[in-house]
Amino acid sequence: MSVDPRLAALSINHKTVDGWSMPELVDGVAAAGLQAIGTWREPVAEYGLDRAAKLVRDAGLRVTSHCRGGFLTATDPAARAAAIEDNRRAIDETATLGAPTLVIVAGGLPDGSRDLVGARERVADALAELAPYAGERGVRLALEALHPMYVADRAVISTLGQALDLAEPFPVEQVGVVVDTFHVWWDPEVWRSIDRAGDRIASFQVCDFLMPIPADVLLARGYMGDGVIDFPPFVAAVEAAGWRGEVEVEIFNADVWAEPKAQVVETVKQRYLAVVVPG
Template structure:
């Protein structure tokens, strides 16, 4: 695979090309000269971890992350089932050869208004999962989500909250995700990125669109189509010591309806023009 050296740290998060299987996404990356891919558990499960790992390795790519584990806020039997599922996710990440398992920690359990309790259950779950992950060479990457997702998807809304949860654990076991879509608005973001340092396990980029669609989960846009200034984020994570990949992760109905090869071409151009710009 011939790759433009400027693309050496670019990764396609598989959800950006929603219609592609693992094989199709890997082959698309090879055609586009993109050297890394962030995989999702569901399409990996369709062919099995070993087959997915072989596809990636044979193509000369690397797996930048696996999405996703998490949803750790329930108690009782549901909470115990979530722990087991996350142990499986850790094993899958190890089998794919990535040290980064992204965690979307979960929102409020059905009928609950106990936000403090939900966050405590995440902390308790991390205490069980972090050693297991560390033994397998995998780091749990806590992803704070925009506050509009607090009730149903992630009771962690800021990078500072994620770091507070991560700090009791070794850096090799628990890190954080810096995702521009979710934290671009935070006036504390620059101080928190610097604080994160080597806990930054993943750097994800896409744009924040307005008006948001009715399904706000699909409000992510291609870089340049929204409101985020990307170079300051890239410089901040680099200054904090991050040397890993930059994943482009987009949930957007229009992007998903576009020919995936065209999406990758646009993604590359926008990355070069808007993320790497000085």
Template sequence: MTGHRAALRRFSLNQATTQHWPLPDAVAGCVAAGVPGIGLWREPVAEYGVERAAKLVRDAGLTVTTLCRGGFFTADDWRTENLRAIDEAAALGAPVLVLVSGGLPAGSKDIDGARHRVADAIAELAPYAEAAGVRLAVEPLHPMFSADRCVIATLGQALDIAERFDPGIVGVVVDAYHVWWDDTVYAQIARAGEWIASFQVCDWTTPLPAGVLLGRALPGDGCIELRRLREAVDAAGYTGPIEVEVFNADVWARPGEQVLAAAIDGYLREVA
């Protein structure tokens, strides 16, 4: 293994980072750049075809690191949709299905009740996921998303759910963008240990855009101590892939090859 490839052995390109790069081009770009893994999203995979996408990635020799996403447990069809997501992850060979919980139910202000609902829903899904060989991963999102997108707002809250299960069945996602601000995050990462199912990195810049969902930056372009977080998940025992996941309209407007090259450069400088 060359030095460059060795340095990238944990690197994974999350498909969201190159939003407008067609899947075959993204796969070919990863292979050309020596990137071993790719994190997939359900919508573009469904558009391409699940079985077709699975063959494409498999034939290229890439590892699917995660599938995004399941969850959104306030939806009427949440159970059917999450069972489908588990099946898709299994078909793709994705070992981890990322779960974003969803926000408050319509008309409700009961955030405690909403969090209990998330735990109950995951308990209902866990046996099916275990049988499929797919690990459910609870992702906490920054508190600003609690009302409409994710009532699980801290790594501690995600662990309160995940620790009810065998860590091989339900784990947590440590996403730098969502947890970096928390003064307890390093203690929670140490607590997480074998429950860490995925580690995702990007950076935080200000001012945030009007669409705050698109405020993520490439590693090294913001203020997060990414290497410190990586060292913490390593110390907790996590040895798995590190996904670069960026939502940013300016990044998406660039050619996919340029974005991948910039993501690799930031990862090597700031994370690895």
């Protein structure tokens, strides 16, 4: 198979082909001539962590990120302790898979709370506990800023600048940030923040922001080229900041999930070449 050399940097996140088992993901990505995947905890657990790590290794693939840790905003002491322990397990999983990065989604406001400042402080406190452990395991925590429409229920970190503020007290090899086009494309400070991030960039994810926004805002992601995001400036910005890693495509979209999975992978390849890294 003749493969465009630009595809060497393309990674398929498991959510993009939601419904594939771990073996189907690995076989499908390898059959498409690609070299990298992003994993999610649930399918890995279903297949078995050690088996999944061997499966990826034997196929000659690399794992670019493991998703997800986080949800660190609880006020109840027992819930907070459970979250810390679960994140430690996620860090261990990431290390076993040979992935460099565990994506961290901070968590939203606890039920009944309006204390956004306090929630962000609890994320910082949790990172102080988790970052040294991640460092010991050779894993970098990657803080992902989510679009502000998710601030109440999923992530009290809404901008790349906020993610960097939380990351900077920690060694760069322990805590970095995710640049996800879907979540940060709207931010007028994004270019300054990417430049500021430099080697804090631990993951670069792409997909498009669809209009009109679907009723389920979680599923507002689309193939690159189907929405409003201009991708080449993001590629140029992260490369100027020093990023030399993969470009991971992560799409949450019910229509995409209903398509034949091999077709989804081929569409992602075509759109990546035509829209994200044209020429």
